[in-house]
Amino acid sequence: MALLIGPKDYENEPPRHPALRINAKEPFNAEPPPSALVASYITPIDMFYKRNHGPIPILKDPSSYRLEITGLAPKKLSLSLEAIRSLKKHTVVATLQCAGNRRTAMSDTRKVKGVGWGISALGNGIWGGVLLSDVLELAGIPCYTRRSANGGKHVEFISVDQCKEEKGGPYRASVPLLQATDPEAEVLLAYEMNGEELTRDHGYPLRIVVPGVIGARSVKWLASIDICPIECQGFFQQQDYKMFPPWVDWNNIVWPSRRPLMDFPVQCAICTPSDGSFIKTGTTVKISGYALSGGGRGIERVEVSLDGGRTWIEATRLQSGRSAPSNSYISDVDEQREKWAWVLWEYSTTMTPPTTIIAKANIVVDSSPKPRSFNNSLNHIASAPALDKAIY
C-alpha cells in the first residue's frame, strides 16, 4: 500500500527556505519577510507562507491516489490523478491568505489565541487544475445548484493529515454547494502552483483553492469530497476562524452563535520600509505594500499619508505586471482584471523628519463615504476599511 497518508510524526518534513520566519516548528508555520512579498506579483513557491496543522502527508505512489466523491452526490466518483488531469484545465490567479494574517497586530488591541502571524501570511499564486463545478457536474450536480436533488447543500473537503485539534483526525472544511457549483466562483481542484506540480507543503498531489476566501477553506492533500446536508462540523469550521463581538470572551463564548469566516476582509499593509526603520532625512524611499479584498471585490485605490493621516496621496497600483493608474476604470476592460489577486502598490517620496506613514485601501464595492463620523479624523477611517502604519 502506498496511499496518501498523514504521518504521526515530523520525521519526513520537506525542505524549507531558510529566509522564512518560523512562527511554529511542529506543525510547521512560517511566513516570508514582508520585503520578499512585494518583490514579485506572483509569490515564489518557496517564499509562500506555510500553514499546517500536523505533519506533512506523504504520497509514495501517485498512481495509487484516488479522490473520492461521496455523500449526497447522485453519482459517486473515484478519480485517479490521471483522470483529473484529463479534464479541462483551468488556471486562476488567486491570493491565498491565512485568516490569522496580522494576528500579532490584532493582539495589540485585544489578545487573540493562535499562531502569531506577522503581515506576510499570504501569497499570490497561479493555480492550475480543474474547476470543482466541472467535477461536480460529472458527479451529477449541475452548475449553480443551491440544493441538490437529494438534499445536498454543502461541499466538504477532507484531507489526510493528523491534526491535534481534530484529535488526530484529518483537516476538513466546507463551502456552500452554490459556491462550489458556480463556475464564476472558480473553486479549483489544483494540482499545479505557479506552473509546477504542487509541492508537499502546498498540498501535493491535490488541493482545493477557494478564491477570495480565508485560506482555511482551501484544504490541502485532498482525499475526499463529501456532499452534505449541513455545513462541516469539524473544529476548523465550527470552533476556529470565527469573529465574536467585543463582549464575548473565553468564559462565555457560544461557538455555534456566529458564522464561520469565509470571504477575507479588505487588507492594506506596508511592506517596505519596515516598521521602525531609521531613514535619513532627504533620502528617496519607495513605500510599498499589498492590498486585497475578499470575495473578488477588488481594490479601487490605495492612498498613503506621510503626515499621520492629515493628507493623502494616491499610490500606484500594480497588478499582473501592469500599472493601474488612478483613472483606471474602463468598463469591460476592467472585468478582465485579476479579481481574486492582490494589488501591489508603491509610492516614492523624499523622507522628511520623523513621521508616521499610513496606507489605506478602498474596495471597489461599498466604497461610498460613511456620513456622520463624530469627529473629522474618524471620517477618514470610516471611509478607509483597511489601513496600516509604520512609524519613523
Added chain:
Amino acid sequence: MALLIGPKDYENEPPRHPALRINAKEPFNAEPPPSALVASYITPIDMFYKRNHGPIPILKDPSSYRLEITGLAPKKLSLSLEAIRSLKKHTVVATLQCAGNRRTAMSDTRKVKGVGWGISALGNGIWGGVLLSDVLELAGIPCYTRRSANGGKHVEFISVDQCKEEKGGPYRASVPLLQATDPEAEVLLAYEMNGEELTRDHGYPLRIVVPGVIGARSVKWLASIDICPIECQGFFQQQDYKMFPPWVDWNNIVWPSRRPLMDFPVQCAICTPSDGSFIKTGTTVKISGYALSGGGRGIERVEVSLDGGRTWIEATRLQSGRSAPSNSYISDVDEQREKWAWVLWEYSTTMTPPTTIIAKANIVVDSSPKPRSFNNSLNHIASAPALDKAIY
C-alpha cells in the same frame, strides 16, 4: 394614441402624503420622517421616498402598453402587460435606497451636489413581478450569461420620463448581463408593490427592481430593455452617482475615470429619538433605527453606544417581524433570511445626563477586525463600517 408618455409639465402629478418632507417640488423628491420608517418593517407605499427626475409619466390605456426587448437580443420581444403577468410570478422583499440618502450629512464633511436628502431616502417593499432572467431567457439569453452569443454584455433599462439632465430624454441605466441573467440576483420586472398595483410615483405600469443596488438602477416607467455591448452611456450612469477621491473637485473631475456606483454601502441610522432631542434624565427611551448593506451581504449585528463610543451594547434586530437574537446564526436557516432587506433595530434604556448615542452596524462578510489602527478609538471605527449618532 394612449401610450405610456412622459409629460413636459407638472400638471398631472399624483397626490402625495402630506407628512412627506419635500426636498424638491419639481421634479418631486420627498422622504418620510425618520420615525415613520421604523414604524413598520414593510414601508407603506405613501410613506416610501419619492425620487424623480421629471414629471410623472402617464399611461391612459394599459392595453396599449408594450415592453420592447431590443438590441443584441437573439429574439426581439414586444410584451403586453397581460403577457408579462402571464409569466411566472416572483416576489422579492428588497430595500430600495437612493444613492443620495444622507447626502446632507455627507455635506457636513464636504459639499456634495444634488438633492439634500436626510436619512429617509430608502424604504423596504415587497415587489411582485417577473424575474428579468426569465424574460431574457425568452429573448434567447440563457441564465448566467456574461456575454451573449452576439456580444451583449450589459442590459440597459429605458424609461419615458423627460429628464432635464438628459436634455429632455428619458432616464436610463444599465446592469451587467451576468447580474441580469442570474436568478439569484433576483432582478425584477415589477408590476406590484406591497401587493398592490404599482402607483404612478413608483413606476406604473412596470419598473425594474435591482436588489442590493443603489435606487438609480431600478428604472421606473420602463419602456424598453436594450441589450448592449457597453455600459449605459447616459448621464445617470456616466456623470452622476460616482465617488471620487478627496483630491478630485469640480475643476479637475474626469467622469469616465471611476466606475458607476452599484451595490450600496452598509448603512446604520438612528431614527428615534430624533437628532437633538431633549429627554428628561430617568426616562425610558427606545432607541431605534435601520441597518442595511448592499449586494445582499446582510447585517451581522448592530451595536449602540451611550457614552460616545467607549462601550457598546448589542441592539435587537428585527427582520420580517421576527427577532434576530444576538446568537442568531444557524447555518442554512440563515440562508432564508431576507438578504435584500434592511433590518430594523432597537434598544431600550433609561437616559442618563446629556450624552451622544452612536449606532454602528457590521456586515456579515468582511467583518474581520482591521488591525493596527493608530489609536484605540479608531479601532472601533475601523471595525465599524457604518455609524450614526444623535446628540442629547
